[in-house]
Structures are given as C-alpha cells and as structure tokens.
Amino acid sequence: MKDEDVEPFFATLKAANPSPETELEFTSVFELLAAVLLSAQATDAGVNKATRRLFPIAGTPQAILDLGLEQLEGYIKTIGLYRTKARNLMETCRILVDKHGGQVPRTREELEALPGVGRKTANVVLNVAFGEATMAVDTHIFRVSNRTGLAPGKDPFQVEMKLLERVPPAYLQDAHHWLILHGRYICIARLPQCWRCAVRAYCDYEPKTPAPRIGT
Structure with missing residues (x-):
C-alpha cells in the first residue's frame, strides 16, 4: 500500500x-482480561455465551478462586481448549490476588507474566482498558x-x-x-x-x- x-x-x-469497540462483553478490567484470555482460538460470540453465565457468578479474581477449577470448567466447557484455559485463568487469578491486590496490572511486563496472557492479550487490555495506543x-x-x-x-x-x-x-x-x-x-x-x-x-x-x- x-x-x-x-x-x-x-x-x-x-x-x-x-x-x-471490542465485541467481547465485559463490565470491568478483570472481566476484559478473562474474556480475552478465553478468546484464543475461539470466537467472541462463543466466549460471550459462556461469560454471560460465568461473570454474574464469578466476576473477580477471588470469586473465580472461590468457584474452583471444576466449576470454572463447567462454565466455559463450550469454549475450545477450555481445560487449559481454565487452569491458566485460575493461576492468573491466584497471582492477581497474591501479588496485585486483586487488580489487573497496568504494565506489559506484568500482564505478560500472567499464565495464558501473551503479547496480543496484553495489547488488548492496555488499549481497551487503559487507553494505550497498542x-x-x-x-x-x-x-x-x-x-x-x-x-x-x-x-x-x-x-x-x-x-x-x-x-x-x-x-x-x-x-x-x-x-x-x-x-x-x-x-x-x-x-x-x-x-x-x-x-x-x-x-x-x-x-x-x-x-x-x-x-x-
């Protein structure tokens, strides 16, 4: 061009x-992070269908941890690679609670240190949630x-x-x-x-x- x-x-x-705007549905920075993490090799529509059930029940890192791996898998089992994504999301929530006070960090390095969060996911969060031109x-x-x-x-x-x-x-x-x-x-x-x-x-x-x- x-x-x-x-x-x-x-x-x-x-x-x-x-x-x-992104077609993923979310009401908080954490829900955005979780939705993007779940969207790898899946459609936004498919992720939204699952998170419409999940987020009202467990929309924070601590709530996901309280839910437990087995129940989390039940909510997202319609999404491709759901077992791996469930493990990554659980571990991400554990890190967010233990190291970040339950908040999503605002730097690329900290975001990419979270399980299941690569450069693309970090860029989406930095752009959509924090207004960076990524x-x-x-x-x-x-x-x-x-x-x-x-x-x-x-x-x-x-x-x-x-x-x-x-x-x-x-x-x-x-x-x-x-x-x-x-x-x-x-x-x-x-x-x-x-x-x-x-x-x-x-x-x-x-x-x-x-x-x-x-x-x-």
Whole structure:
C-alpha cells in the first residue's frame, strides 16, 4: 500500500465506524482480561455465551478462586481448549490476588507474566482498558495487513511493528478495532468480499473479488 493511501484508508474506516469497540462483553478490567484470555482460538460470540453465565457468578479474581477449577470448567466447557484455559485463568487469578491486590496490572511486563496472557492479550487490555495506543495483532489483523499491503510481515510481531510505524497517530488508538472488524466481516479469510469493501481503492490485493452472480 502506498504511503499516501494509508491516511484515506483509515479515514474511510473511521467514517463508517467512528467509535469502534471490542465485541467481547465485559463490565470491568478483570472481566476484559478473562474474556480475552478465553478468546484464543475461539470466537467472541462463543466466549460471550459462556461469560454471560460465568461473570454474574464469578466476576473477580477471588470469586473465580472461590468457584474452583471444576466449576470454572463447567462454565466455559463450550469454549475450545477450555481445560487449559481454565487452569491458566485460575493461576492468573491466584497471582492477581497474591501479588496485585486483586487488580489487573497496568504494565506489559506484568500482564505478560500472567499464565495464558501473551503479547496480543496484553495489547488488548492496555488499549481497551487503559487507553494505550497498542496494536493487538490477531489472525484477522495479520491477514488484512498482509493482503492489503498495509503492513506486510512474516509473523504477528513484524506486522505489529509495521502497523505502529505506518498508522497515522490520529488513528492509532482505534486502528486495531477497525482492522479486526474489517477482517471479520469484509476481508474474510476464504473469499474477501471486495465488492462490498469501502477501502478497496487503497488495497493492493489483486484480483479484486467480483460480486457473486444472482442465483449462484
């Protein structure tokens, strides 16, 4: 993607969705952390379905610990890799209670020290909860960044660094939300819906996917 196309690319996404938000449901910083931890290799809709039952019962680190591993697994068993995620969440809650007074820490280093919390999860919490201009590169952002030519990279870290370099500062706070939603609903993995894409004029992907024929 040409440098001169980056600003209008994001201006167009912003015009269509001025205040983008995560599709994960939460009412506190801890619930956000827990939801993102549970969302690895799972859909936001699937996580929300489970946490709508879990969070009203156990929405704090201490409440999760009081619930116990077996009951926690019961609440999240519809989510992929739920046994591993339950163990990680329990241990994370134990660390939050023992070392952080039950509060979610505000630094990347402390967040990434929590079981099940990698760079992407830390970036989401830093951005959504604490307002930092981070770039949480998931599969959607990785695909969109490479496919459009916005920020090509061989791995998520390369893409993250390139995005931080190329995204204009005015758009950086919300950029990862726009890119995730664009990848989730328009620039989808199997067949990008170029005929519906508002930013197709700035995208390097060729050939653009034509609209499906009626009746096919």
